Amino acid sequence: MAIDQEILEVSNMFRLLMKKASQDWNRGACKMNLTFPQFQILYSLKSRGSLKVSELADTLNLTSAAITGLTDKLCSQNYVERERATDDRRVVYVTITKEGVDAIDAVKETYREMIERLFDQLSKEDIQHLRRIFAQMLVNIDN
Template sequence: MAIDQEILEVSSMFRLLMKKASQDWNRGACKMNLTFPQVQILYSLNNRGSLKVSELADALNLTSAAITGLTDKLCSLNYVERERATDDRRVVYVKITKEGIHAIDSVKEIYREMMEKMFNQLSKEDIQHLMRIFAQMLVNIDN
């Protein structure tokens, strides 16, 4: 098999892997009634504490308007709360609630189970090879 054909085959397999992983993620996240960007918001707030809408937008590479829309749903689920800054009413902070912390803990468990299912038949050596290969591919893309 020519190298070009092998690269096409690897590329096709990688796309299929990502599609199936995304479908698996969506099945698990559906149990929580959360989208991936909403999970990212909860994860960021859980790790970094209360953040301005603009800080969340910068961290997730989204617009402030997108963050506002995403947090509307999270507020309705009581996963986050919004607070206006006392010194500047235009500034809005978003903070995670106890329910949001519980939700992100559940999502982490779903993710752990998904990763375990995906990697449990691979040896430690295989995983190290994947890490080395992906790291090199990321360097190649950046150059």
């Protein structure tokens, strides 16, 4: 098999893996009506406390506009609250609510089970190889 064919095959497998992982997530998290990026926002807020929209964007590698759209939905579900900074009205802080914490707790087990299924048959060495490979690919994409 030519290297170009192998790279194409790996690329297609990776895309399929991401699609199936997303479908798996949606099946398990639908009870809380949370997308994975919304879960990531809630998880970050629960772990780190109130954050600026720009800090959330940096943490999750998303744009501030994307964070705003995601938090709109989370606000409508009473999972987060937004508050403008008193010293600079352009700065918006996002804070998780009790309902948001409850949602995270309800979905966290689903997430843990999904990750365990995904990595269950991989050895510690395989996981270390994946970390190294993905880290290098991220460096490559940034250069």
